[in-house]
Amino acid sequence: MQETELYPPIKSFLEGQGYEVKSEIGPVDVMALRGDDPPIIVELKTGFSLSLVHQAVARLKVTDAVYIAVPRKTGAAFWSSLKNMKMLCRRLGIGLITVRMKDELVEIHCDPAPYQPRKQAKRRDALLREFAKRNGDPNEGGSTRAGLVTAYRQDAIKCAEVLSEHGASKGAFVACTADVKHATRLMADNHYGWFERVERGVYGLTATGLQAIEVGVKR
Numbered sequence: 600m601q602e603t604e605l606y607p608p609i610k611s612f613l614e615g616q617g618y619e620v621k622s623e624i625g626p627v628d629v630m631a632l633r634g635d636d637p638p639i640i641v642e643l644k645t646g647f648s649l650s651l652v653h654q655a656v657a658r659l660k661v662t663d664a665v666y667i668a669v670p671r672k673t674g675a676a677f678w679s680s681l682k683n684m685k686m687l688c689r690r691l692g693i694g695l696i697t698v699r700m701k702d703e704l705v706e707i708h709c710d711p712a713p714y715q716p717r718k719q720a721k722r723r724d725a726l727l728r729e730f731a732k733r734n735g736d737p738n739e740g741g742s743t744r745a746g747l748v749t750a751y752r753q754d755a756i757k758c759a760e761v762l763s764e765h766g767a768s769k770g771a772f773v774a775c776t777a778d779v780k781h782a783t784r785l786m787a788d789n790h791y792g793w794f795e796r797v798e799r800g801v802y803g804l805t806a807t808g809l810q811a812i813e814v815g816v817k818r
Contacts, residue, residue: 605645793807
């Protein structure tokens with residue numbers, strides 16, 4: 600499709616709200632005026648792109664009422680992109696519009712407004728706890744998530760090393776020796792497949808756990 604196909608439904612939508620709408624005013628795709636209200640600018644594109652964001656940011660030099668508009672598509676990939684773009688637009692103070700082309704339905708997903716992020720205390724505290732519990736700096740920045748060494752993994756390594764040295768042991772002994780307070784729960788959960796329950800409250804290493812210790816698990 601062409602960007603020009605987005606113009607008629609956008610124009611009709613804005614005119615329905617009392618705006619006078621004209622296209623291609625200087626570098627602007629769509630401009631709308633209503634009385635003494637600040638001018639509205641809409642940049643049209645057939646899909647999300649960095650250049651579209653750049654254009655919208657540049658228009659903020661003219662007015663605070665800047666929108667980007669794209670055709671509304673189907674599928675998980677589009678909805679994921681829409682969610683991410685909506686988040687970005689809110690941070691930049693830009694509005695976001697989609698147009699469902701089959702019936703020219705115009706939907707505003709966010710309006711231009713100053714960005715006021717809500718801090719998520721739980722996520723912040725979780726990051727601070729992980730930072731504090733992590734021994735050293737065992738990972739390389741920019742690595743993929745798979746195989747990263749977390750504080751939890753480091754605790755599991757400590758427990759496995761105790762069992763490797765002392766054999767099957769009670770959870771309380773492992774907790775004390777390894778200095779891992781939640782050792783019993785950690786071995787019971789067995790996320791890495793390293794531990795096995797020998798009897799009530801007593802845990803040993805699996806073949807996988809023994810192999811991990813033998814090859815030297817990264818701390």
